[in-house]
Amino acid sequence: MSDHEDEPGNEGSTDPPDDVRAAEETVIEAFARSAEVYGASRSLGRLYGELFFADEPLSLDELVERSGYAKSTVSTAMSTLERFHLVQRRSLPNEGKRAFFEAERDFWYIAREFLQNEVRREVTVMSRALDEAAQQLADAEGERAERDLERVEQLRSVYERSERYLDLLASTPVDRLLSLLDRGLGRGDE
DSSP states (O other): OOTTTTSTTOTTOOSOOHHHHHHHHHHHHHHHHHHHHTTOOHHHHHHHHHHHHOSSOEEHHHHHHHHOOOHHHHHHHHHHHHHTTSEEEEOOTTSTTOOEEEEOOOHHHHHHHHIIIIIHHHHHHHHHHHHHHHHHHHHOOSHHHHHHHHHHHHHHHHHHHHHHHHHHHHHSOHHHHHHHHHHHTTOTTO
16 A cells, blocks of 8 residues: 555555656656667657556556557557567456556666677678678689778678677676676776
8 A cells, every 4th residue: 555545635546646756757758868869759768668667567558548649659669669678568367368568677688688689680691791792702803802801801800709799798697797897997896
């Protein structure tokens, strides 16, 4: 039971007190601005923020009601947020096929999944293209072919290192990574 449920006007209310909602709104607005920084719509950030503070998974209809966005906007946003592992789709008992959504709050999990799925895909595409181009350039003759081969080999080296770093990041617990980083920055004794 909330400390505020016995205050006048809050009988049985599940809405947070105004000061709590104002603090939540500050963070939700920051999520919206963060989404814009990454080239996404504000609605993605706001909807993620609503789920971040929700006590239980919310349906599309509940998200529409809370956000004021059209159902199509909410549905599209949930698909995008799911793709980037920011939300998880849930089924609830006695709710049939109705989908509910819950925010993922483990940001290291989100980062690892993004690295594994999105960044690794880009690395794989580029690595294959660079391997093919290197073979073609090695078979070609001329000064330009030699110059381009050198550039391709340099970039291939970057992508090979990137793949090793991705493997390391994906397989190492965040606490261990932070400890290594702190030691590398000379902060291990703080």
